[in-house]
Structures are given as structure tokens and as C-alpha cells.
Amino acid sequence: MKKITAEKIKEAVKEACLSIQYRYSPKMEEVLKDYMGKEEPGLAKNILKILLENSDTASENRLPMCQDTGMIVVRMTIGQEVQIVDGSLREAINQGVREAYDVGYLRKSIVDDPIFDRKNTKDNTPAIVYTDIVDGDEIVIEVAAKGFGSENMSALKMCKPSEGLNGVRQFVLETVKKAGPNACPPLIIGVGVGGTMDYAAVLAKKALFREIGEENPDERYANLEKELLIEINELGIGPQGLGGKTTALGVFIEHYPTHIASMPVVVNINCHMARHTKVVLK
Amino acid sequence: MIQITTPLKQEVLNQLQAGDLVFISGTVYTARDAAHKRMFEDLNRSGSLPFDIRNQILYYVGPSPTPPGQNFGSAGPTTASRMDVYTPTLLELGLKMIIAKGYRNDTVKQSLLKNQAVYLVAIGGAGAMLGKCVKNSEIIAYEELGPEAIYKLEVENFPAIVCWDTKGNDAYIQ
Numbered sequence A: 001m002k003k004i005t006a007e008k009i010k011e012a013v014k015e016a017c018l019s020i021q022y023r024y025s026p027k028m029e030e031v032l033k034d035y036m037g038k039e040e041p042g043l044a045k046n047i048l049k050i051l052l053e054n055s056d057t058a059s060e061n062r063l064p065m066c067q068d069t070g071m072i073v074v075r076m077t078i079g080q081e082v083q084i085v086d087g088s089l090r091e092a093i094n095q096g097v098r099e100a101y102d103v104g105y106l107r108k109s110i111v112d113d114p115i116f117d118r119k120n121t122k123d124n125t126p127a128i129v130y131t132d133i134v135d136g137d138e139i140v141i142e143v144a145a146k147g148f149g150s151e152n153m154s155a156l157k158m159c160k161p162s163e164g165l166n167g168v169r170q171f172v173l174e175t176v177k178k179a180g181p182n183a184c185p186p187l188i189i190g191v192g193v194g195g196t197m198d199y200a201a202v203l204a205k206k207a208l209f210r211e212i213g214e215e216n217p218d219e220r221y222a223n224l225e226k227e228l229l230i231e232i233n234e235l236g237i238g239p240q241g242l243g244g245k246t247t248a249l250g251v252f253i254e255h256y257p258t259h260i261a262s263m264p265v266v267v268n269i270n271c272h273m274a275r276h277t278k279v280v281l282k
Numbered sequence B: 001m002i003q004i005t006t007p008l009k010q011e012v013l014n015q016l017q018a019g020d021l022v023f024i025s026g027t028v029y030t031a032r033d034a035a036h037k038r039m040f041e042d043l044n045r046s047g048s049l050p051f052d053i054r055n056q057i058l059y060y061v062g063p064s065p066t067p068p069g070q071n072f073g074s075a076g077p078t079t080a081s082r083m084d085v086y087t088p089t090l091l092e093l094g095l096k097m098i099i100a101k102g103y104r105n106d107t108v109k110q111s112l113l114k115n116q117a118v119y120l121v122a123i124g125g126a127g128a129m130l131g132k133c134v135k136n137s138e139i140i141a142y143e144e145l146g147p148e149a150i151y152k153l154e155v156e157n158f159p160a161i162v163c164w165d166t167k168g169n170d171a172y173i174q
Ligand code: SF4
Pocket: A066, A067, A068, A069, A070, A146, A147, A148, A149, A150, A151, A182, A183, A184, A271, A272, A273, B076, B077, B078, B124, B125, B126
């Protein structure tokens, strides 16, 4: 049995948390530049330019790109041949988050209870952790720092099966329209369709871990992603909601079998930060 | 390039038009959710705020911690609608400019109009760049709230876009 220490997991989580805060991913930068090129001279173009400059300023000064440095979401797939030794997995993850938010001068944005007191935990823990056991002898750790300006504008609808493709389309467009400037467009749209009410949300979040430009392997879904992206950008909301062609940079859909009686749809909105990364421990 | 300096002048505010990109230099106070809640507790208890809000600029922000060697942390705007319930009272007390991001409700917009105040939006996600516009900062109230404390900032060429002007024009496509 392969052994991986809790310490190694902690370090990986810490490094991952720090690697996503001070610069856009190279792919994201490329996509933003493309869209900037497509905007007419004016406010929309200027805003995209400022966002790209912000990424430079952030990395040069080691300031996070955005002050909302997010809640950490970790998706782990653990090979069943792996044993985690010398410590607890959950504690290792939270310790990684704690150390990253301390040394990285990142904002601690987590409160200990959603209703009562809402006391800041002061170290940005706990993280949201999903684990999955799979074949193999490695651990894949995906880490995202999710901002809540966009998270707050996400939505769920238990559609009727008869609403079909159009139901999904309408709900995605409606949710993006409602989000408007609040979610800091340009946006990344994660859509989860199928499963149960809760699982559709898990799928929508999973979709947000995709690298920009990556398509759904199922051609029907890949086409729907492309069509939705065009339709969203035709809404004219634009960067920061002030008008323009760039409302979203990507639409990612994840799907799963569901019940004969339903078609759950969740739209999880992300902003252009799209802070996420992946580490493989062998 | 439109420059705005503090103290604010009503004539200058009246000339601003929804959609204008402006650069602000001078004094700005910060407050977000928790600070608003506390300001209202203070108002109810003692009838006054921890600072004189007349003719001031309020910026909804919860900055990231200031790293060594920097003047301030990352400091982009937070979503305004959460402050809607508090805003008309502050406008009645003489607040003249709010900087944040996102939609305001009709009550806030009408109160802005009535008090001849303006709502500007800063660029969400440009926190590092906006933080670099802060040359000086001082916590003036509710220090225990950490990033949610009220800071008095001195900013230079802080970019923002006029969203709701004194004539009631809205820069957001709704
Ligand atoms: S939605 Fe994104 S860009 Fe906007 S404040 Fe939150 S993390 Fe920053």
C-alpha cells in the first residue's frame, strides 16, 4: 500500500491556495486579452484592460488580485491503494489553508456559524471538502478559492422534464441577468444538470474547476456550452455590468442521470478570478 | 479624464454623468456590513456616528491585510445591495458619495436623488490596483471588526465609474 503523509497534503493545499491569488492563470489572461480585443474603444475595453493590469500589479506587489480571497473548496480523489499516514486528512487540509492565509496576507472571510453570532474564525477555515475514492495509487487535490459576490448570485431550479433543453437555457440566462453587476462580470458559469437537488449543486461547482477553454466531452453538451456563451454575451451586460460584449468568458456544464420525475438545474456563478488549481500527489 | 478631489463640491457632483470614468483623490471612509450595523447601533444609542459623515465619501470594502512594505492591502468594492437598508438614513445625515458595486434598490436611488448625492462603482476584481491607490490608512472605529472596521483612507487617482448621477441616470443596463 502506498503511503502519503498528512504533512505532504498540508503543504500541497497551502501551495495551491497561494498559487491562485496573485495572478490570473495564463489561459485566463489569454482569454481576457481576446475579449478586450473584441470590445469597441470605450468603458468595456478600459475595464478589461484595468483587470489585466490588476493581475500584473498583484503579482509585482504580492497583493491578492481581489480582496475577497474566497472560501476554499477542495475536491480530492483518493486512489484506493493509498493510505494517508501521520495525521488526519481534514486537519491537514485546514492547516494548509490556515498557513496560506496567514503567510499570504489573504483576507479571512469565514464565520463560525451562519445564523448565530457569525464570529470570524480568523484563519479562513474550515474549507469545504469533497472526497471521492477511486482506483489507483495517487491523490488528486483540486483547490479553488471561491468569491461570494458571485456565489451569492447562484441559483437552483427543479425543472420539469418537459421543460427540456429550453428550460435549462432559460434558467441559465435568467440567473445571469439577475446576477448582473453584482457578480463582477466577466463571469464563468458552472451548470449542474441532473442527479438530485444537492447533487446538481455539486456538479455545478465541479464544472467551475474546469480550465477555461475545456469542453464537455459529450458533443451535445459541448455545443450547448458554446451556444449559451454566445447567448449570454448577447445580453449586453458587459464587464462590471456597464454594457459590452463581454459578460461571460466560459460556460461549463456537468450532467448526471436523474429521476424520471425531474430535471434539477443549478447555476453556480464564478467571476473572472476563476481561482483554482490541481495538484497530483504520487 | 475627470478628477475629483475632496472636500466634495456640490457643483462638481452635479456635473457628473452616469457612465463617466472618474479618478478620486482625497479622503474616503470605509464601511461594509458589520460597520453599518454598528453605526446604526451607535445612532440609536447616542444619536451620533463615529465620524462626521456630512459631505463625505463612503466606500464599501473589506480590505485584505496589509503586507509588509505596502501602504494597504487589496481593496476592491463589495456588493452594495446588502447595505441598502442603511443607506437612506446616512444620506439624510449628509453623506454625498458612495462607492461600491452592483444594483441599488429604488428607495436608495430616490434618496440619492433627493439628497443630491451620487453612487459610483469601482471595478470588482481590481483589488490590488485599487489598494495601491491608498496612500494612507487609519482605523477610526470598530477596530475589533478587522477588515470590517471603519478606515479613513487617503487615496490618489482612485478610478470609479459614475453609476447613478444627480439627475437619476443609471449606468447599468437593466
Ligand atoms: S465576485 Fe470575484 S471579483 Fe468580485 S469581489 Fe468576489 S472574488 Fe472579487
